[in-house]
Amino acid sequence: MTAIRNIVILTGAGISAESGLATFRAEDGLWEDHRVEDVATPEAFARDPALVQRFYDLRRAAVLAAEPNPAHAALARLDREWTGELLIVTQNIDDLHERAGAARVLHMHGEALSAWCTACNTRHRWTASLSGDPPCPACGSPALRPDIVWFGEMPYEMDRIFAALADADLFVSIGTSGAVYPAAGFVQAARDAGAATLELNLDRSLGSRLFDETRLGPASVLVPDWVAGVLRR
Numbered sequence: 001m002t003a004i005r006n007i008v009i010l011t012g013a014g015i016s017a018e019s020g021l022a023t024f025r026a027e028d029g030l031w032e033d034h035r036v037e038d039v040a041t042p043e044a045f046a047r048d049p050a051l052v053q054r055f056y057d058l059r060r061a062a063v064l065a066a067e068p069n070p071a072h073a074a075l076a077r078l079d080r081e082w083t084g085e086l087l088i089v090t091q092n093i094d095d096l097h098e099r100a101g102a103a104r105v106l107h108m109h110g111e112a113l114s115a116w117c118t119a120c121n122t123r124h125r126w127t128a129s130l131s132g133d134p135p136c137p138a139c140g141s142p143a144l145r146p147d148i149v150w151f152g153e154m155p156y157e158m159d160r161i162f163a164a165l166a167d168a169d170l171f172v173s174i175g176t177s178g179a180v181y182p183a184a185g186f187v188q189a190a191r192d193a194g195a196a197t198l199e200l201n202l203d204r205s206l207g208s209r210l211f212d213e214t215r216l217g218p219a220s221v222l223v224p225d226w227v228a229g230v231l232r233r
Contacts, residue, residue, distance in 0.1 A: 004196070004233070006085040008161075008168040009075065010186055014175020014202055015219045016092050019066045041151045049145075053131045056112065056146040059093065063112045064127060068100035071174070071223035076101035078227045087164045091176065091183055093148060108155040108183065114147035123147055155182060168195040172226070175200070175219050178207030187211060200226060 013021070038044050039055040068076075075088060079102040088097055088105045093112040097105045110116075115126035119141035126144075128134070133142035149155050165171065171190030178184050187197050187210045199211040200222040208214045215222050 004084070004169045004230070006164070006168050007078075007082065007087075007170045007172065007230075008164045008186075008190065008195075009086070009088045009172045009174060010176060010183060011075075011088060011090045011092060011097070011174045012176030012183075013092060015069075015071050015090075015223070016066070016094055016096055017175070018069045018071065018218060018220050019094075019096055021062055021066050021092075021094055021096075036151065040148075042153065045145060045150070050131065052146070053129075056148065057129045057131055060112045060127065060129075063094040063096075066094060066096060068096045069220050071219035072096045072100035072102070074224040074227040078230065079104050081231055085164070085167065087161075089161055089164075089183075089186075091180070106157055106161065108149070108157065108161065110146070110148040110156065112146070112148070115144045116147040117141060117143050118145060119143035158182065161186070162189060165189045165195070166193045168193060170198065171195045172198045172200065173205075173207075173211070174223060175202070176205060178205035198226070 039052050045052045086104050091109050115124050117136035120139040122138040124137050168190050187207055197211045199214040
């Protein structure tokens with residue numbers, strides 16, 4: 001087996017569910033009792049900005065109340081101790097990876113604790129409400145929106161992600177459904193580059209057949225065990 005030097009990790013809702021954060025979409029197609037189309041598209045924001053701002057105010061409050069779990073802590077340990085290249089790509093909008101201590105993190109879908117001014121294109125850490133059109137700290141315009149990638153918008157830093165996948169020796173998917181593109185295509189990109197692939201998930205995903213190995217169970221158990229094994233190499 002090729003020696004592992006470069007690791008790319010994709011994390012999804014399953015890693016934060018054990019911290020009490022709701023998964024993106026329930027089996028009934030709703031997200032916190034809302035249709036995704038009503039709260040997570042540019043069209044929804046144009047149609048009813050007050051509803052969308054209230055929805056993300058609640059998401060922001062939930063993130064602030066949550067705490068990292070052992071899976072986040074294990075990846076932070078890997079970040080500290082792994083001397084090779086490492087990139088943790090998260091689909092999650094929470095900051096639990098960072099609060100656990102990880103630094104090599106990329107939020108492809110944006111961040112709940114960030115506000116984006118569409119007038120001056122600046123981003124600001126934001127922990128308060130965005131309802132009521134507060135002014136942008138940079139330009140004063142009431143043009144702040146959640147710094148979230150909605151359906152129909154391009155995820156952040158895709159060039160950087162695919163460059164990392166092209167150089168990866170190991171790709172690990174943690175707590176993801178394998179249903180949402182482009183993230184669902186990362187395992188194939190890693191395979192095409194010759195990387196080993198591992199899935200850690202509560203249940204088998206839609207893309208499980210593409211992984212060299214799938215381990216099933218809670219992220220808070222599987223991830224610390226995997227990290228301990230990697231760091232013993």
